[in-house]
Amino acid sequence: DQQVKQNSPSLSVQEGRISILNCDYTNSMFDYFLWYKKYPAEGPTFLISISSIKDKNEDGRFTVFLNKSAKHLSLHIVPSQPGDSAVYFCAASEGNAGNMLTFGGGTRLMVKP
Amino acid sequence: NAGVMQNPRHLVRRRGQEARLRCSPMKGHSHVYWYRQLPEEGLKFMVYLQKENIIDESGMPKERFSAEFPKEGPSILRIQQVVRGDSAAYFCASSGQGAGYNSPLHFGNGTRLTVT
Numbered sequence: 592d593q594q595v596k597q598n599s600p601s602l603s604v605q606e607g608r609i610s611i612l613n614c615d616y617t618n619s620m621f622d623y624f625l626w627y628k629k630y631p632a633e634g635p636t637f638l639i640s641i642s643s644i645k646d647k648n649e650d651g652r653f654t655v656f657l658n659k660s661a662k663h664l665s666l667h668i669v670p671s672q673p674g675d676s677a678v679y680f681c682a683a684s685e686g687n688a689g690n691m692l693t694f695g696g697g698t699r700l701m702v703k704p
Numbered sequence: 705n706a707g708v709m710q711n712p713r714h715l716v717r718r719r720g721q722e723a724r725l726r727c728s729p730m731k732g733h734s735h736v737y738w739y740r741q742l743p744e745e746g747l748k749f750m751v752y753l754q755k756e757n758i759i760d761e762s763g764m765p766k767e768r769f770s771a772e773f774p775k776e777g778p779s780i781l782r783i784q785q786v787v788r789g790d791s792a793a794y795f796c797a798s799s800g801q802g803a804g805y806n807s808p809l810h811f812g813n814g815t816r817l818t819v820t
Contacts, residue, residue: 595746625808634708634795634811635747680746691737691760692809694746 594618595683597695604702610668612698614681617662621683625692626655626666629678638679639666671702708812709778710796716818717786725781725815729798736779737809738764738771741793753779786819793817 596615604610612626622643627635641648641655641664648655654667668675678699682692709728717723729736734755739747749763753773764771773779783790793816797809
């Protein structure tokens with residue numbers, strides 16, 4: 592029972608263009624959502640988060656959008672850079688469950704120079 | 705930079721042996737989480753601990769796996785009588801508080817366990 596799904600295992604984008612990574616969830620109790628970036632042989636690195644009271648959060652080149660009615664969130668990276676090439680994980684948690692995150696399966700982003 | 709420290713980075717065990725994975729949280733963090741990542745999958749929650757207490761172990765297999773976070777020293781994830789299916793990357797994370805929207809988890813670089 593996958594409560595957080597990332598349906599695209601991989602995405603290839605040209606440098607300078609926009610990267611859009613998508614994530615769907617099924618648990619309506621989730622109220623905090625995060626994106627993590629992971630390079631090979633390293634741990635996930637926190638990128639950006641959003642709480643369910645917002646529909647958008649922006650941090651530099653990274654913007655996360657939340658559509659609660661559709662149970663969908665997306666991460667936009669503009670402009671994409673070769674150093675952004677990594678695996679991106681979407682994660683979610685319920686407020687009263689501490690930080691016990693439920694992760695999606697990840698999307699491998701490749702940004703071509 | 706006192707991030708989350710995990711050791712060893714790589715661990716090879718034969719079937720039936722014990723594996724011990726260690727995690728030192730970030731300075732000032734008292735909440736520790738263990739996650740497991742099987743090949744080509746996302747991270748799966750295993751256990752959440754505070755100092756000397758297991759808060760939630762709902763993601764941990766009932767047999768052979770145990771975790772502790774003593775008053776002094778690192779958190780330990782112990783796997784007894786390892787089997788090939790235990791081969792995975794085990795990640796530890798810490799946070800300064802157990803709940804709240806402003807405390808994302810900080811992960812270590814993981815221990816890659818290989819069972820031969």
